[in-house]
Amino acid sequence: MRISRTARVALGCLTAAGLAIVYVPLLLVLLNSVNTDRSFGWPPSGLTGRWWRAALHSEGARQALLTSLKAGFAATAIALVLGTLAAYAVHRHRFFGRRTVSFLLVLPIALPGIVSGIALNAAFRTVLDPIGIGFGLFTVVVGHATFCVVIVFNNIGARLRRIAPSLAEASADLGARPWQTFRYVTFPAMRSALFAGGLLAFALSFDEIVVTTFTAGPGTRTLPIWIYENLARPHQAPVVNVVAALLILASVVPVYIAQRLSSDTAGGRL
Template sequence: MRLSRTARIALGGVTAAGLAVVYAPLLLVLLNSVNSDRSFGWPPSGLTTRWWRAALHSEGVRQALLTSVRAGLAATAIALVLGTMAAFAVHRHRFFGRRTVSFLLVLPIALPGIVSGIALNAAFRTVLDPLGVGFGLFTVVVGHATFCVVVVFNNVGARLRRLSPSMTEASADLGARPWQTFRYVTFPAVRSALFAGGLLAFALSFDEIVVTTFTAGPGTTTLPVWIYENLARPHQAPVVNVVAAVLVALSVLPVYVAQRLSSDPAGGRL
């Protein structure tokens, strides 16, 4: 379809405006991280790396970062195992209620975070409290895994739909056992989808704040929660901007890699 010059200009203007709405605030965060004015006056009165040094030496930031990494890695590991198994079950086998199972697996990511948080909080109090298990890193990991499973399930399922069953059938006809077929045929085909799903799952877990608020116990502070709690504190606000700027920079690479791998029709190579 060919567009007129006026239509192309209008479409370009709308696109540019949409991108500006999304990315201008992110650029402002990056600029405020080196703004010498503690109150973020505009235009900046000067540039400084003082806040970056303060963030580097902040014990609270380091502990919150470590907690977020631990929770993200654990939730991603659980999501990779459960999401992959569920994807193979739903897309490779026919059984009663298959569509219902698929719907229930995808539902958690569509629910409002506050609803999931309240439900998880009530479930943990009902089930774990009588067992003597309190709120902490474990409950945060379980809470994050509930929606991280979805992205792994969707990525692996999408790859399995593009993978012809004749490949595994040919492997079996040549005498390969089920484990050999998985190792040499199926796994190489879904490997990039697993990697992309794992990256997205970790990014979701690392960024989560609503579910974390309802499932974390005293002393379990992730980086997003630390940012939220310290944003209103005048002495911590510049450091918060530094942490946010680092998160913006670190988020670009995994999302870009996951997008490239997910869109690779050939399965990609790692």
């Protein structure tokens, strides 16, 4: 489709404005992490690396980071298992209620975080409290897994739709058992989608704050919660910017890899 020069200029301006809205605040966070002024004055009065040294020696930030890593890896592991099995069942088998199951699996990611948080909080109080399991890392992992499963399910489902069923049929005709077909044919073809889904699920879990607020115990602080609690403290604000800057930098690589793997059309090769 051919568009006029005016339309191209207008679309370019709108695109630039949209990107500026997203990325200018991120650049400001990076700049404030080396700003000598505690109050984030503009323009910066100078550049310094002392806030980065302070962040590295912050015990609270290190503990929060460790908690976030534990929750993220555990939730991702659960999501990889359940999401892969669910996607394989929905997209490789025909059974009554298949579309309903698919809808119910995707629904958690569409619900507002505060609704999911309240629902999980009530469910944990009703089910876990009577058996002596309180709020803590376990409840955070379960809460995160509810929406991480959706990411893996969607990634694996999209890849399975692109894998020709004739490949599995040919494998069976050659005498391979179902497990052998999955191991040597299906799994290699969807391996990159599995890896991409795991990366995105971990990133989503690592950044989650709303559901975490409702499912974490008093002594359980993930990194987003630590940032939120310390942002209003004048002496911690520069350190918070450093932690936020590290999260921005650390998110670029996995998101880029996941995007490359998800857009791969060569059967799972990077």
